[in-house]
Amino acid sequence: MADSKREIERKYEATDATRLPDLGRVAGVGSVAREGAMELDAVYYDTEDLRLAAAGITLRRRTGGADAGWHLKLPVAEGVRDEIRAPLGEHVPDRLAALIRSRVLDAPVVPVVRLVSVRDVHVLLAGDGTPLAELSVDEVLAERLHGGHRTAAWTEIEAELADEGDPAFLDTVGRALEEAGIRPSTAPSKLARALAETGPAPERDAPARPHTAGDHVLRYVHRQAEAIVALDPAVRRGLPDSVHKMRVATRRLRSALRTYRRVLDREATRPLGAELKWLAGELGIARDREVLDARLSARLDELPRTMVIGPARARLRLRSAAEHDDARGRTTAALDSARYLDLLRALEALLAAPPLLPGAAVAPGDELARAVRKDHKRLAGRVARALELPPGPDRDAALHSARKAAKRARYAAEAARPALGRPARKAAKRLKAVQSLLGDHQDGVVARETLRALAVQAHAAGEPSFTWGLVYGREEAAAAATERELPGVWHRAHRARIRRAPGG
Structure with a gap:
C-alpha cells in the first residue's frame, strides 16, 4: 500500500572543510538530537531519454534508513515535493507506475543512476521536544548506470521541515547556515546533480520568444497539453480541484484547435479534438457531481431547521457517496485506458510536427484578433x-448553448492575451463573467432535475417531499434572477470586444 507525505526542504553546498554552526543556537530550537550516521543506497529509474528528470520527477528504490522502499517524488513548487512511498520490491509498484504513465507512456523505465550516501542526521527540536526540522550532512557517491559510465562525489547539507512544521523555520535555519558561510545548492535535487556531473542531463530549453501567430498558438497548445500530463497524477490521487483543472486544460486545448483553424489545419486536428471532447466528458462526470453536491448541500444549509422535514440530509449524503465512488472509478478507468494513452501520444505528435497553415506565419495581432472577434460574434448570436425566447426549457437550452460559446470566446481571448495585451485581457475578464453567470444558470437547471428525482424517491x-419542493422553488427563483442579470453582464462584455488588431 502506498502512502504519501509533503516534503519541504532546502539544499546547501558543503565541502570536507564545512563546519555546521551551533544548531542549538538557531532561533526556536530548544535542543538537537543527533541520530548518527547511516548508509543509504538508492537506484533511480527513468526512461532512456530521461522524461521524468526533465519534468522534475524522481523515482527511486532505496535501501537503508527508516523509510526503505520505493519513493516517487512529484514537484509541487520550488523546494516542495509530494513523496509517495511503496514497500520494497524488485519491480516498480503498480501504483507508482500508474502515477508516471502520462509521462513515460510506453517507454520502459530503467536504472539510470545509483546514489550511495552516508547521512549524518541532526533533528532540531522545540523546547517541548516537538520536531521542527531534520538537518543532514550527506556524503554522496553517484554512479551513472545508463547513458554514461562516469561517477561523481560531493557533500551537501539538506534541511527538511518536520511534518506540520512552519516553512518560515527553514528560512531561520538557512540564515544560520549562510552566516556560517554555507551557500544554497544550485542543483534542485541529488538526481539532477548526479545527471549533470556524470553524463548527458535532460535538456530544458527555454521557449523562444513568440513572433508569429503560429508561435503564440503553439505555445498556448503546449501549455495546455503539459497541464493535462502534469495533472494526471493528482487526478489519480484524488487531490482537491485536480479533476476540474485537468478538465479545463482539456477544454482550453480543444477550443484552441477549433478557434485557430487558420493557424493549425483543422482537418488534421479534428480527430484529436474529438478525443479531447471524450476526455473532458469523462472528467466532467466527477466534476459535475462535485458541483451539484456542493450546491444542494448549500441550499439545504440556507433553510431554517423547521423547513428541513424528514431525512433530507441523509438521503442527499447517501446519493452523493454512491455517485462519488462511481464517478471516481470511471475517471480512473478512463486514465488507465488505451484510448487515453493514444490521446497523449497524439498530443506529442502534434507538438513535434504541428500541421501549420499559412495563417501561422502572419503577425499575431492580425490573425489572433480576427479569430477572437469571430468567436465573440458567434457568442453574440x-x-x-x-x-428572445420566453422562460422555459427552450430558453434553458439556448442559454446552455450560449454558455459553451462564452467559454470558447473567453479561451480564445486568453490564448491571444500575450500577443494582444490589455484588450484581450479585458475581453477575457468580461467573457468570464458571462460564462460564470450562464454556468450558474445551467447548474441550476441540473439541480432542479435532480431535486425532482429526489422528491420522487x-x-x-x-x-x-416538502423540503425538496421548497429547494426547487428557490432554484427557480435563482434562475429567474440570473436571466434578469444577463443583459447587463452581456452588454459589458460586448463593449469590451476586440474591434480590431492593436495598431491596425
Missing part, C-alpha cells in the same frame, strides 16, 4: 437568440 419511500 447565441445570447441574442436566448434572450422520497415520496416512494414514504418520506416527506
Whole structure:
C-alpha cells in the first residue's frame, strides 16, 4: 500500500572543510538530537531519454534508513515535493507506475543512476521536544548506470521541515547556515546533480520568444497539453480541484484547435479534438457531481431547521457517496485506458510536427484578433437568440448553448492575451463573467432535475417531499434572477470586444 507525505526542504553546498554552526543556537530550537550516521543506497529509474528528470520527477528504490522502499517524488513548487512511498520490491509498484504513465507512456523505465550516501542526521527540536526540522550532512557517491559510465562525489547539507512544521523555520535555519558561510545548492535535487556531473542531463530549453501567430498558438497548445500530463497524477490521487483543472486544460486545448483553424489545419486536428471532447466528458462526470453536491448541500444549509422535514440530509449524503465512488472509478478507468494513452501520444505528435497553415506565419495581432472577434460574434448570436425566447426549457437550452460559446470566446481571448495585451485581457475578464453567470444558470437547471428525482424517491419511500419542493422553488427563483442579470453582464462584455488588431 502506498502512502504519501509533503516534503519541504532546502539544499546547501558543503565541502570536507564545512563546519555546521551551533544548531542549538538557531532561533526556536530548544535542543538537537543527533541520530548518527547511516548508509543509504538508492537506484533511480527513468526512461532512456530521461522524461521524468526533465519534468522534475524522481523515482527511486532505496535501501537503508527508516523509510526503505520505493519513493516517487512529484514537484509541487520550488523546494516542495509530494513523496509517495511503496514497500520494497524488485519491480516498480503498480501504483507508482500508474502515477508516471502520462509521462513515460510506453517507454520502459530503467536504472539510470545509483546514489550511495552516508547521512549524518541532526533533528532540531522545540523546547517541548516537538520536531521542527531534520538537518543532514550527506556524503554522496553517484554512479551513472545508463547513458554514461562516469561517477561523481560531493557533500551537501539538506534541511527538511518536520511534518506540520512552519516553512518560515527553514528560512531561520538557512540564515544560520549562510552566516556560517554555507551557500544554497544550485542543483534542485541529488538526481539532477548526479545527471549533470556524470553524463548527458535532460535538456530544458527555454521557449523562444513568440513572433508569429503560429508561435503564440503553439505555445498556448503546449501549455495546455503539459497541464493535462502534469495533472494526471493528482487526478489519480484524488487531490482537491485536480479533476476540474485537468478538465479545463482539456477544454482550453480543444477550443484552441477549433478557434485557430487558420493557424493549425483543422482537418488534421479534428480527430484529436474529438478525443479531447471524450476526455473532458469523462472528467466532467466527477466534476459535475462535485458541483451539484456542493450546491444542494448549500441550499439545504440556507433553510431554517423547521423547513428541513424528514431525512433530507441523509438521503442527499447517501446519493452523493454512491455517485462519488462511481464517478471516481470511471475517471480512473478512463486514465488507465488505451484510448487515453493514444490521446497523449497524439498530443506529442502534434507538438513535434504541428500541421501549420499559412495563417501561422502572419503577425499575431492580425490573425489572433480576427479569430477572437469571430468567436465573440458567434457568442453574440447565441445570447441574442436566448434572450428572445420566453422562460422555459427552450430558453434553458439556448442559454446552455450560449454558455459553451462564452467559454470558447473567453479561451480564445486568453490564448491571444500575450500577443494582444490589455484588450484581450479585458475581453477575457468580461467573457468570464458571462460564462460564470450562464454556468450558474445551467447548474441550476441540473439541480432542479435532480431535486425532482429526489422528491420522487422520497415520496416512494414514504418520506416527506416538502423540503425538496421548497429547494426547487428557490432554484427557480435563482434562475429567474440570473436571466434578469444577463443583459447587463452581456452588454459589458460586448463593449469590451476586440474591434480590431492593436495598431491596425
